[in-house]
Amino acid sequence: MPQDIAPSDLATSQDLAADASAVPLSETTDGGPVVGFDLDMTLVDSRRGIGAVYRALAAETGADIDVDLVTSRLGPPLEHEMANWFPPEQVVAMSDRYRALYPEHAIADTTAMPGAREAIAAVRAAGGRVLVVTAKNRAHAALHLSHLGLEPDLLIGGLWAEAKGTALRAQGASVYVGDHIGDVRGARTADAVSVAVATGPCDEEELRAAGADVVLGTLDAFAGWLGEYVGGAGEGVAGGTGAADRAGGAAV
Secondary structure (H helix, E strand, O other): OOEOOOOOOOOOHHHHHHHHHOOOOOOOOOOOOEEEEOOEOOOEEOHHHHHHHHHHHHHHHOOOOOHHHHHOOOOOOHHHHHOOOOOHHHHHHHHHHHHHHHHHHHOOOOEEOOOHHHHHHHHHHOOOEEEEEOOOOHHHHHHHHHHHOOOOOEEEOOOOOHHHHHHHHHOOOOEEEEOOHHHHHHHHHHOOEEEEEOOOOOOHHHHHHHOOOEEEOOHHHHHHHHHHHHHOHHHHHHOOOOHHHHOOOOOO
C-alpha cells in the first residue's frame, strides 16, 4: 500500500484542506528520477466508474446530469463540475453525497490505462521514486490504486493545477505526467518536465499550447521516453537550467 494512505477515511469537503496539506518532506533517491503522475485518465480510466456515481446521484436527486459530458472532461476538482448541475448553495452537500456514493459505484468499473504498470516499473528500474498527485481525495485514490495493484511510493490527494506543483517541488520531482492542461500548469510551477499524455479531455495541440515539454499519444510511450531522458538529457534529473532544457525531446 502506498505511503500515507487511509482508505477508510471519510472524505468530505471539510476534509480536503487537511488532505491537501498532508505533504511529507521529500525523501532522497539513489540518483534516480522522482516522477509524479496524475491519476484519472493518466494512470486509470475512471470514466465508467465516475459515470456510475453521477447516475446514482442523478437518480437520488432528480438532477438532469449529462453524464457523458461530465466524463468527457475529467480533471478539475469535483466542486467545479458540481457547480454545473446544482445551485451554489447545494454544491458542497452534493459533492459530499457523491463522495459517499463513490466507493460502491466507482472502483470496480475503473481500469488501469494502457502503459500504467510499465510506466511505474520504468521509474523504479531507473532507481527512481513514484508519486501520484491528484485532485481526487486520497481515500478514493487509494482505493483505485489498491484495486488495480498500482503501488506508488507516495500518494497525495486534493490538489489541482498550481497546487500540485507545490507538492511536486516539495518532493523534488523532476517530471510530472498528466493528461490535462492543469497538470501542465502544475509541472511548470514545480519546474519539472511536463510530460503530457493525450488520453484525457485535452488533445495534443491544446497540451502543447499550454506549455507541455513532451506530448505522448499514450502512456505506452512513457517508458521509452524515460529511458532516453535518464540516459541522455536526464543528467538534468539531479538539476539543470530549467524543465524545458531537461526534457530531452519534443512531442512524440
